[in-house]
Amino acid sequence: EVQLVESGGGLVQPGGSLRLSCAASGFTFSSYWMSWVRQAPGKGLEWVANIKQDGSEKYYVDSVKGRFTISRDNAKNSLYLQMNSLRAEDTAVYYCARDGVVVPAGSDYWGQGTLVTVSS
Amino acid sequence: SYVLTQPPSVSVAPGKTARITCGGNNIGSKSVHWYQQKPGQAPVLVIYYDSDRPSGIPERFSGSNSGNTATLTISRVEAGDEADYYCQVWDSSSDHPNAVFGGGTQLTVL
Numbered sequence: 001e002v003q004l005v006e007s008g009g010g011l012v013q014p015g016g017s018l019r020l021s022c023a024a025s026g027f028t029f030s031s032y033w034m035s036w037v038r039q040a041p042g043k044g045l046e047w048v049a050n051i052k053q054d055g056s057e058k059y060y061v062d063s064v065k066g067r068f069t070i071s072r073d074n075a076k077n078s079l080y081l082q083m084n085s086l087r088a089e090d091t092a093v094y095y096c097a098r099d100g101v102v103v104p105a106g107s108d109y110w111g112q113g114t115l116v117t118v119s120s
Numbered sequence: 121s122y123v124l125t126q127p128p129s130v131s132v133a134p135g136k137t138a139r140i141t142c143g144g145n146n147i148g149s150k151s152v153h154w155y156q157q158k159p160g161q162a163p164v165l166v167i168y169y170d171s172d173r174p175s176g177i178p179e180r181f182s183g184s185n186s187g188n189t190a191t192l193t194i195s196r197v198e199a200g201d202e203a204d205y206y207c208q209v210w211d212s213s214s215d216h217p218n219a220v221f222g223g224g225t226q227l228t229v230l
């Protein structure tokens with residue numbers, strides 16, 4: 001059974017940092033693109049970033065470029081999102097999602113999300 | 121950046137057909153994916169590559185994509201279909217490829 005479990009969310013002050021993790025199981029992690037998607041309270045989905053199987057390609061939404069870094073450790077079946085210089089508008093539930101073997105496949109499995117709150 | 125436009129809400133009676141549109145410039149040249157999200161839950165992929173259904177998704181869900189509009193069609197709507205629906209594409213037309221979601225459509229079953 002495919003499982004994605006996010007962790008690392010919490011309350012952080014503006015300008016602070018957080019590192020989100022996503023533990024994957026039930027599939028060959030190294031064979032898939034992976035994404036982070038977020039959803040602000042009461043708002044729609046927003047794609048944040050994705051990463052190729054070997055980490056050689058990474059893409060970001062403009063609003064997080066230079067502040068967030070996506071990475072993965074295939075040996076640990078884990079996906080990460082390092083978030084720096086956090087702003088109030090980064091407050092959201094962050095989902096880890098499994099993409100396809102190639103983009104532009106859809107995201108067929110999602111974690112339950114981890115809440116990030118940026119507030120003083 | 122590429123923009124996807126969805127109607128904020130669609131209402132349909134049980135047993136009828138719901139159609140949710142997703143507009144974008146020449147969206148017919150892109151692959152469109154659709155997600156269903158119920159309150160407090162993670163999104164679920166219901167249609168990928170315009171019209172394919174993942175395993176476990178009822179045949180009542182179908183998709184099409186042509187010109188400037190993609191459409192998610194839900195036939196014989198049931199109360200359990202009430203949810204938010206989002207379309208998504210991968211936009212590789214710029215120097216900075218990225219995925220884009222539509223604003224979402226709230227489906228209400230009357």
